[in-house]
Amino acid sequence: MADESSEATWPGGQAKGRVPPANSLALDQTRAAGEASHLADPLGATQDSEAGRGIGGIGEVREGRGGALGEERPGDLSLSIPPKIGRYVILRRLGAGAMGVVLVAYDPELDRKLAIKLIHPKVSSREQARVRMLREAKGLARVSHPNVVQVYDAGTVDGQLFIAMELIDGRPLSRWQAADGRSVDELLAAYIEAGEGLVAAHAAGLVHRDFKPDNVLIDGQGRARVLDFGLVRAIGKLIEGAPPGAEPSIELDLEGVGLELALDTPRGGAAQGDALTVDSALTHGGAIMGTPAYMSPEQWRGEEVDARSDQFSFCVALWEALFGERPFAGRGPMELATAVCTGQRRDPVDARQVPRALRAALERGLSVDPGERFSSMDALIAALSRDDWTKRSTPLAIAAVLVFGLLAWGRSGGSATMGVQAPICPDAGASVGVVWGASQREAVRERFAASGLPNAAPAGARVEAGLDDYAQRWRAAAEEACAATRIRGEQSEEIYAAQWRCLQHRRMELGALAEALGHAQTEGAQGLERALSAVEGLPSLQTCDAEQVLDGGLSVPDDEALAHRVEAARAELARARALLDTGRYAEAEAKLEALRTELEALGFAPALVEVEVVHGLLQLRLDHLDDADLELREVFFTALALGEDIQALRAAVSLAKLEGSRGRPEFAELWAEQARSLLERHGQHDGGLAADIADIMSWNAFVRRDFAGAEVLATRGLAELDAAGLDAPMRRLDLHLDVGVAAYERGDLGLAERSFERALELASETVGRDNARATGPMNNLAFTRLAQGEAERARDLLREAVGARERELGPRHALVGIALSNLADVEIELGEGEAALSAAARGARILAESRGPDSDVALLARQRVGQAQGLIGAHAEAAVTLLEVRERTGLDPAADPALIAELDALLAVSFANAGEQARSQAALARALSACGARELGLVAGYARQAGQPELAEALLARLEALVVTPEGAPEDNFSRRRLARARMLHAELIASRDPAAARALLDAVDAADFAGAPALSRDLERLRASVRD
Structure with a gap:
């Protein structure tokens, strides 16, 4: 990252924002201590570790068209209600209809109320039908989704089928949407939730066949819940020998109405008296099942139906909600059937408030031919969530899809809601399109294009490819989890549920980052780099594998209301983290402070710890090292005390990075070992995190001068990325730099050259060769070639680096000054005195202004000024310059003796060339007293230049004897x-x-x-x- 704190220019500078070892050469890794975002998030938000209690509901107080549910209408079938059904104690009758009765019951074993639907004997009298219905109803008990009323149990009593399910305190969607002031965004969000419920049912192999606003409840938390999946015919025949579409539905209309035709009414549904009961032949003959106003053409024709029929009914209901009237009109059943089956759709009276693209999506879902509709309900929901209008509705709609999904999966302990049949599983991962789809992709493209930066196109393409890859791997993971459970039977429902919770968290992170990237200001080349690193920093999908997913996760409160608020806070935390990773620090801090206040008030410590970990990282990114240190240490120990090991792990990784930036490798390694220990304790493997820890430890080894160990660790990091199948170009760039600097110090110039060339290729492919990020590998490659004796090739690279930094950072930036100083060094090697003096003098001025005249890099540039002055014959001036540098350097008690020895040897040459032999000999004597074996050859060379070949020979003989x-x-x-x-x-x-x-x-x-x-x-x-x- 092009940040002046990250540049190392040895001698006199540092790499990766850390203090270089003594006697290192002029390598440069250009890595900022606080900016490598992929190090900051080892796991991200992880799967929930515990399942809580599900809570219920079919409304205890609920009125419909026929009056209160407790009122029986003429013609209702009478049922004998026993005092108990199995272990369930009957409390009272709630409602009745043509197919049976709804009861409020109490479960003494689980201490909860629930609803029981008791099916009339006439409906379930045939043994074969009853067996099939019971089997399918029990299968429904495995479907657990936040937008579906949960089926708990099913069985028979005295030959009658009963189904036990949630008891929800809510009101029908039809009444909720009729309230004044409902916006398009609110209506769309509610229907997206209901649509997610349909998606879950379809994935379980079920078709609703009677979706309508009255079969959706809005519960006490404002969540849409789809009713009656437990009483809808499962895919496949329930009664042997009946023709397709002719089997009687086990649908029960809780409003006390069986099959009805609701005529045109204002938005929100029909009022009392608007419903006309259809000929009883339809209800008892079984030719058509459903509510005609919402029925699909294939239902009217009595054909076999599939999930696309529900899609049609859903689009009728949403059209009605948005436009205030249904898309098909008719004064009676036959006129309505004709309009539906021929596609005679009427235009809405007022469509001004509904975006055209939204209307187009609904029109596709209303196609007469099922093949022309969306391929699945999931695809329709993705379309509704990703087109142009979602710029307004995204926060509500996506939050509903993600947060409620996480809440239900975290608490229900039930199974996932994807495929029981092979054709279903390939669609199990389609919901990722809700958070990364066409509209999000277009928004990201627009942001990169609007930056005007020369490298925006390749960087944007790489970001888009990274998000595509993550979404594709998410989809593959979801489909594999489904297949392993529901097709191949290789794993339990418990594991599948945990995998789905984990994947939902990952989808939340993806959605938050996509949203942030679509609105981010690129802020120059650093913005491009942040975007690339943020994509790489998305939490690993490996931790959702079956082998890892049950160990660790996010804590969930037992209280349902609190759990809902905590999950909503976690969704906001994902957005805050995305803001942080895209460089919008002020916005991230404001969101984090608000979350901290909210969670402190809620008193749920584990979620507060999650916020504090991210806030500590923010302090690190802002270079507030003392504040970051204090916060991260405190949250590390708090997390351990709470048993939140994953959060302790995240804090430990950030602390390792922080200590590395301070040049304290022993502490950095301690924290890295803590992180690795915590990761191993959970038995999880995360290729990206393992690579990050290897990167940290490699640099620590380098600072300790364990170059072989540093190379091994960096190579291991690259292998971890390969094994995980991660492209991760920014991570790989850093690791190749690690390998290169270690190989350089070991003297393996061939490996160093290859590593730096690969790092430069990666930078060029991602942010562009003329981006400042590419100039770090360029600098290192130049000095490697200089060591190979190819000074002219080194000069070409350094001239390119100077130009790239000037264009991006401006002519007075510190990194430009450092590049000029390095260029001067190579010009000196080539004997080009004038060129060296020009580069060194300009670099010295820039660095004195930006870093201070006594900074290491400024003094190094001044040293090169003195050397260049000597090359052009200005020996007296050279001596003055070098003496000034020597005196300023000597004021630092921590100054490297090798650097002091080199300066004294250079002074000796300058004094000799200026005719001051006594001062030259005194300077050489000082150089000899300060140098060790490593510097003897260097000083010998300067002694020769100073006109003392005998001394040079003696020093070389001494070197031979020592080594x-x-x-x-x-x-x-x-x-x-x-x-x-x-x-x-x-x-x-x-x-x-x-x-x-x-x-x-x-x-x-x-x-x-x-x-x-x-x-x-x-x-x-x-x-x-x-x-x-």
Whole structure:
């Protein structure tokens, strides 16, 4: 990320926002301590760990067209009501209709009231029919969905079928929508909820056959609940030998009306007296089942129906709610049937408030031919939730779909609501289209296009591809979970329910990020980079696998009302996190503060911990390190005390990152080990998180100078991403940089070059080669090539980096100054004094202004000014410049002795060239007293430049004695290469007077010492040839 706090330019600078080890070279990883968002969210919101109690309802106080439910109408079938049905104690009659009676009962075992539908013996008298109905009713008990009235039990008593279900205190959707002031958004959100209930039933292999506003309740929490799935004919024949479509429905209209034709009424449904009872032949003959005003053409024709029939009925009901009248008119049943079956739809009187795209979706659902409708109810709901109008309705509609879904799955303990048949499971994951569909994709595209940035197109395409990939993997995970449970029977319903809860949380995170990206201000190139990292930071879907899903999760309150509020807060927390990840820090902080206040008032500590973890991360992103440290440590221990290990894990990862940014690898590693331990305790595997922890630990190893360990850890991180099938270009970029810097320090220049080239490719593919993010790998690759003896290629890369940073960051940005200083270093190596002086002087001015004149990077740039002055023959000026740098550096008690030694050696050269031999010798003496074995070769080279070849020879001989032991030369590549260069210099010094000794030194140099550096191998061969001559 192009943040000046992240640049490392060794010598004199730091990488990844951390303090570099002594004697490191000018590598640059350009990684901000607080910005690598993929490190911040190891797991994200996870699945609920406990299931709570379901609560119920079919309304105890509910009035319909025929009056109160307790009133029986003429013609109702009389039933003998026993005092008990099984273990259920009957309290009173609630309502009755043509198919049976509804009772309020009490379950003493579970201490709850419930509703019982007792089916009339005439309906369920045939044994084969009764067996089938009972089997299907018991199957319905496995369907648990927040928008479906739950079936608890089914059985027979004295030959009569009974079905026990939730008792809901609510009112019909028809009465709710008739209230004045209902907006299009409110109506659409309610119907989307009801549609989700239909989706759940269809996934379980059920067709409602009588969807209408009176068969939907709005409960006390404002949630839409679809009624009577337990009394709707299941797919497949219930009575042997009956023709398709002719089997009697086990539908029971709780309003006391069997089959009815409700004529045109104002929005909200028919009033008393508007319903005309249809010929009894229809109800008793069984040719047509349903309420004619909402029936599909295939129902009117008596054909076999499937889920697309429910889609038609749903669209009739929603059309009526939105436009105040139904789409098909008729003065009687036959006129209505003709209009429906021929598609004679009437235009609404007033359509101004309903978006055209919404109307078009409904018109498709109202197609006469079922094949021209949406492929599934899920597809219709996705369309209703993603087209143009959802810019207004998204917060309500999506919150209803996601939050209520999570609440029900977290508390019901019931099964998931997807496929019992093979054709159903492929659609199990279709609901992801609600949160990442056409409208969200278009919004994201528009935001990137509006940025005007040159790299917006490739970055936007990568973001879109990342979200597509996540959605596709979500869909695949949902379908596989369904198939494993409902088709192959490989796992239990309990595991499936836990998987679905987990997947619903993941869908919530995806939806929140898609919404944030669709409204985010790109804020320059950093905005592009944040977007890419945010997509990679989406919580892992691996943790929803059957092997992992039952261990850990989010706590849920036992109190239903509290649980609903907590889940709503979690939906807001997902939005806050998405704002944070897209760089909208002020908005994120405001939302987090509001959530903190709300949850403190609610008194549910686990959810408050979740907020505090994200707030601590916000402080880290804002570079408020002390505040972040305090908050994250406190929440870590609070989470452990509450048993919220996943939140403790998230805090530990952030603390590891924080300590790394402070240059304290020992503490960073401690927190990383804590995170890994917590992850292993839960037996979960998350490839992205494992890669992030490997990244942290790799950098810690690097700072400790354990370069081999750093390389192994970074390579392991890449392997974790491969194993998880994660593209993750920003994560991979960082890990390739880790491998590269470790390989460079080990002297494996070939691996370093390949790693930096791959990192540069990834940056170019994502944010563009001229993005500042690409200049970090560019810088590292340049210094690797410089070490390979390819200074001109290194210069080309650094010139490109300077230009890219100037264009993106402006000519006075600190990162431009650092790139200029690095370019000057290469120009010095090439002997280009004027070019070096120009770059170094400009870089020094920028860095003195932006970082301060005594900052490490500013002093390094001034040092290069002095070296360039010497190259052009301005020796006195060079001595003045270098002496100033030496004095300012020496004021720092923590100054690296190697740097002091180098400065004194450079001063020695300048003084010698200026004719001040005494000062030159004194400077060399100081250099010798400060340097160690690693610096002897460097100082020897400067001694030669200072006109003291004898001293240079002595230093090189001393180096040989120090590094070559009785066991032989050093084994690591870096030390071997340093020794080889020293021997070459030594041979060059003595060649004229002792060619045999020079040849012996060159013969001791192995060409393998320059593996990965062909230019240096060529230098060796040229020197050997000159000595032989």
